[in-house]
Amino acid sequence: MISRIAQERSHLELSTIYEVCRILGDSLDIQRTFRAALNTLAAQLGLTRAMIVLADADPEGDEGRLTVHSAVGLSREQVERGHWTEGEGVIGRVYESGLPVVVTNVQDSAEFIDRTGAFGPQEGKRLAFIVMPLRTDQITLGVLAAQREVEGMARLSDDQRLLTMVATLLAQSLALHRSVAAEHARLQLETTRLQKALSQEAPRRRYSLDNVVGHSKTMQRVFAEVHQAAPSRSTVLLRGESGTGKEEIARAIHYLSPRKEAPFIKVNCAALTESLLESELFGHEKGAFTGAVGERKGRFELAHGGTLFLDEVGDISPGFQAKLLRVLQEREFERVGGSRPVKVDVRLICATNRDLERMVQRGEYRADLYYRINVVSIFLPPLRERRDDIPPLVAHFLDRYNKENHRHLKVTPEAMQVLSNCYWPGNVRELQNCIERTATMVHGEAIRDLAFPCKSNRCLTQTLHHMExxxxxxxxxxxxxxxxxxxxxxxxxxxxxxxAPAAAGHGDAFxxxxxxxxxxxxxxxxxxxxxxxxxxxxxxxxxxxxxxxxxxxxxxxxxxxxxxxxxxxxxxxxxxxxxxxxxxxxxxxxx
Incomplete structure (x- = not known):
């Protein structure tokens, strides 16, 4: 008989531990899992009431206090009344000492203090009160308290052994939850800090005009025009030679506009054929052509609510000019292979290094499309017309090269004079290429005038001086x-x-x-x-x-x-x- 009862008790304890482990492993939401674990204990062991009490900071002082975190068999009012200080009553003493306490009859215990009003003595019943500490890494996080009615052959030592194991599981789950919560809070603070830094500094540093090097009067006029045009939704046409920084100015316009939180999408029209350009801009339906295995959104749809930058817009074919004109007029289009019109809200920024006026005169460019894209024109001067910007540009490119390659190169005054006197047919892009090529091949930590290929008549771009x-x-x-x-x-x-004039050529080497x-x-x-x-x-x-x-x-x-x-x-x-x-x-x- 005793052996059968022991087996049943052993099976009960094992199933209880299994259920508690499963509940605690389902979620890190301890408010829910702790309550479910208490319900399992109450159902399996026949507990009348149970609660988990955790340490909390006293808002009115430095002294810690204990409050009821989760409970079974208690009303909301009783839970709200459950407050103890460290060392007060059985709850406070177990938390302070970290040792379990079993009160065999709450009616006979002078140390028992019932703040909730739910665990007190009842007439005609012998109520035991078992309190287990929640300990992990020698730190007491709280207590597990349970009450049962002692009758028949009930053994409190069995309950104490089982509740000790459950308290250990609860303590580990609580420690893991707090660790994850602390890491989550830290990541949230870091995310907030980075988002604030990005919103305030990164756009200004990377895309705004503060990072477009331009101290000359001509570039200051360009900056003023950009600031004036950016807040509106008017189409902007950026004019200028290749390499003058039209894409960076387009980005600056976008990030200075109310659409800065929306996408900035760019397309190089000269890099695609007419058919590919149509599919790239308007998208295509499934089966529209060979290889169209699925529906694909075009750049116009991807830029909805934001800005679409069309680079080299002067190089599109006459056939595609008509299609683009319709989109600009109606603000809607149809995907390749589709018949459903798609409406978009897109601000258009175009760029070209072509003479569109002459192309219109020769019939190579549609006049109506020209008027559509040429709403606000911003002309970017070539580098040779703003030589005051060459020294700061050189410093900018060299500083970036030094950071990327862990070097400490400097430019001598003689070398800077050579760079300032160059013609630069490739503009800022050529200057950047020259700085990177020379910095890579130079010996030592100083770039001197003789380090440039043009000083030995080996300039790779001198043939570009007369190509218009x-x-x-x-x-x-x-x-x-x-x-x-x-x-x-x-x-x-x-x-x-x-x-080429002396001030516009690569020195006397040409x-x-x-x-x-x-x-x-x-x-x-x-x-x-x-x-x-x-x-x-x-x-x-x-x-x-x-x-x-x-x-x-x-x-x-x-x-x-x-x-x-x-x-x-x-x-x-x-x-x-x-x-x-x-x-x-x-x-x-x-x-």
Whole structure:
């Protein structure tokens, strides 16, 4: 009989521990799990009442107090009355000492203090009060208190052993909860701090005009225009040469506008064909074309509520110009392969380095689209027109290079003078490339003037100085001065004497004395022809004609029909010249 009762008790304790473990492992919400664990104890052990009392800070002083956290068998009013100080009554003494206490009959205990009014003695009943400390890592976090009616063969020692195990599980769960809560609070504070820093500093540092280096008067005018245009929703057209920072200005406009919290989406129109550009901007439906395995939102939809930046908008095809015009007029479009109109609220910022006015005149660009995108025009000056910004730009790029590569490079005054005198046809992008290339290859911690490739006539971009041409062999936009060079037979030939100014070129390395002696007209077959009668008859005089075919023939005549020399005279590559000769079906004469 005793063995069967022991087995039943052992099975009861095991199932109780299992249920409590399962409940505590389901969630970190101790308010819910502790109450569920108390309900399990009450049901399995036949407890009339049970409660978990935790230490809490006294709001009126430094002395700690104990309050009821979770309870079973107590009313709300009784729970609210449950307050003890450390060392007060059985609850306070167990918390203070960390040792369990079993009161076999609350009616006979002078130390028992019932603040709740629920655990007091009852007439005709023997009520025991068992209190277990919740301890972990030698720290008492609270107490577990339970009351049962003692009758029959009930053994309080069995209840004490089981409640000791349950108290240990509750203490571990409470410690884990507090650890997770503390870490969560720390992460929330860190997140709040970072969000505040990002909202106040990061946009200003990364995207606002404070980070667009521009101390010159021309850039200050650009900044003023950006501040004026940013708050509105008008379409902005950014004009300027390649590399002047149009995308950074577009970002600044977005982050200075009321749409700064919405997306900023950018698209390079020149990098995509017409069909790809349509799918990229408008999206496509499933099955719209081969490979369209699913529905895809376009950039217009992704930028809804925000800003869409169309770079190189002057390079889109005439067919796509009409589609883009409709979107700008109606503010709606249809996906590729779809028929349902999609409405969007997007602010458009466009950028181009093309002469749109001339393209409109030639019929290459739609006039109605031009008027749609050219609402607010902001012209970004080339770097050569704001040389005051070169030193701070160099300092900015070099500082970033030093941080990324853990170096301590500095620029000498002589090197800064070289950089300030360069022409920079690639503008800020070329300056950044030059700084990074030179900083990578330089020896030591100082960048001197001789470290730049242009000082040894090895500049990679000097051929870009005169590339503003209408066609492959058109003369550059700058004024051409034609000088006369005497031939051995007494006749004269024209020589293009145009030079990049000293303040606009890469120092003297571009046009030194050695280059002057190596012009296209001073070497070649024509220098060996002393008899003018041997030369073939010329169609043109000394002045370059206007037509492309005529200029080709003129250049070939001046250079004795040597294509390499003619290409140098026209400031084009030999390959470009060869294509132009084939295009106009000009037969190269053999002398």
């Amino acid at each position: 041409k209408e066609d492959a062999v058109a003369p550059v936009s700058s004024t051409i001065t034609v000088n006369k060079v005497q031939r051995p037979d007494g006749s004269s030939i024209p020589v293009d004497s145009r030079r 046009f030194d004395d050695e280059d002057d002696e190596d012009t296209v007209v001073r070497i070649g077959p024509t220098e060996r022809l002393t008899d003018a009668s041997v030369l073939p008859p010329r169609q043109f005089g000394a002045e370059p004609p206007q037509g492309e075919r005529e200029r080709l023939i003129w250049a070939m005549e001046q250079c004795g029909w040597v294509q390499a020399k003619a290409a140098r005279l026209l400031k084009v590559t030999p390959r470009q010249l060869g294509y132009a000769l084939q295009k106009h079906r000009i037969e190269v004469r053999k002398l």
